[in-house]
Amino acid sequence: MLSLADVEAARERIDGVVRWTPLEYSYTFSEMTGADVHLKLETFQRTGAFKLRGATNRIATLSPAERDAGVVTASAGNHAQGVALAATRADVDSKIVMPEHAPISKVEATERYGGETVLYGADYDEAQAKAHEIEREEGRTYVHAFDDDEVMAGQGTIGLEIVDDCPDVDTVVVPVGGGGLISGIATAVKARKPDTRVIGVQAEGAASLPESLRTGSIAELDAVNTIADGIATRKVGERPFEVIRERVDEVVTVSDEETAVALTYLLERAKTLVEGAGAVPLAALLFEHFDYEEGETIVPALCGGNIDTNQLTTVLVRGLVETGRYLKIRTVLRDRPGALQDLVEIIADQRANIYAIQHDRTSRDVAMNEADVEIDIETRGHDHIDEVLDALRTAGYAVDVLA
The missing domain is CATH 3.40.50.1100 (Rossmann fold)
Known part of the structure; x- marks a missing residue:
């Protein structure tokens, strides 16, 4: 052990x-x-x-023949970058298999560190299976992301x-x-x-x-x-x-x-x-x-x-949202001048800040003389959210909380 x-x-x-x-x-x-x-x-x-720590240690233990053949690994992103940089620093060729939906920032970073990337599979396990296939076909040493003593x-x-x-x-x-x-x-x-x-x-x-x-x-x-x-x-x-x-x-x-x-x-x-x-x-x-x-x-x-x-x-x-700092609501207004202003004033009276408003008269979910409104609001906590919602509902608005 x-x-x-x-x-x-x-x-x-x-x-x-x-x-x-x-x-x-x-x-x-x-x-x-x-x-x-x-x-x-x-x-x-x-x-x-x-991940650079383990990758560097593993690559440092390669034999001369293994160094010449290069390495391969599978990774969701961080191990990929660690192996790519460690291999480049040791003058060892590296090939990295990453899941198809790996964050693009991690894929690009891996390539910048000198690794050749192969996008394959829905998750780490499918990418790993592909990496082992490359290991067998090309004679590379597989650098495991975690199941390796070094x-x-x-x-x-x-x-x-x-x-x-x-x-x-x-x-x-x-x-x-x-x-x-x-x-x-x-x-x-x-x-x-x-x-x-x-x-x-x-x-x-x-x-x-x-x-x-x-x-x-x-x-x-x-x-x-x-x-x-x-x-x-x-x-x-x-x-x-x-x-x-x-x-x-x-x-x-x-x-x-x-x-x-x-x-x-x-x-x-x-x-x-x-x-x-x-x-x-x-x-x-x-x-x-x-x-x-x-x-x-x-x-x-x-x-x-x-x-x-x-x-x-x-x-x-x-x-x-989880800390009560953001609220997204939906309500329906009568399509008349001043209706949106009345709604906004209630929110402002509660000292809440509006990020964005989406006002849609053409929505098929409301009547011809109504408008569908979604508002993103900055709040100061869950108690403040309750105050905003109470004020709107007391004024007669039917409010759905979207986030």
Whole structure:
């Protein structure tokens, strides 16, 4: 099984390629939770995610013949970039298979780092099957995203950095997809500080690990569906699973809505951009999916910041909705002069700000002398939303909440 010596050896191999990322105290999240919260900002890693660590360590162990033949891998995006950059730095040819719907930003970044991309399949597992086909046909070495001891050891260097930078850490919270990251971190942390808890977090739409731990054998999902695409795997790897069973204290799940809230708070209050997978550890803390003591020193590992810009817009709007900062309504007005102004004045009297108005006289859903109106409104919380809706309904408007 993976050992501390493996992780320490990996740290020596990746030195000079991989950055030692910051660990920063968060006054905001400490105040919100009552814990002593320090954020491990792996978002500042080269390529924007932790995957460079494991990829660099694995490629450093290739034989001369394997280096000449090149490498291949499958990835939803972050591992792709890590392998591409690590291979380019080592003068090794790389071919990366990514799901057909991988964020375009991650595809382009992978190519900029020197990797040849192949888009194939609906998700990671189908892309992985294609990558193994290329492995057999071209004689390349497959660099697994998580089910590989050298990859796990490379990811575990984050655990060494956390303990070195925060010797009093009580709990480390880690996202879990295939399990390579948490198995490496747990190995390092438990060896250095056996009493420190390691808690894993999966997205509800890709949560295979809780069932796997319950039954003692790896469970595989039929499909995954989550905004946290970096951890959207159908199952954990065999090697990581054995480490997780022995060294991880607890595994919890979070909803996409909770993840969106955490991502929004990180951007707004910590000025830190993360992807969905990077936000799940903070979501688990904010929504109290695990128990902790007042003042407990907790380190959420923010594992990546490579979020597609189009997805970011959607996630932020969902985060604003969940925190009561955004309201979208629909109502029907009589089609007469001043009707829209009357409606707007009621909203203004409640000190709510209007983002946008869509006024449609031609909608087939209303009568000929009526107009269909949708309004996007900036609000100050759920109580404020209730006040706006109460004022409109008291004035006689039939209001449907759309978001």
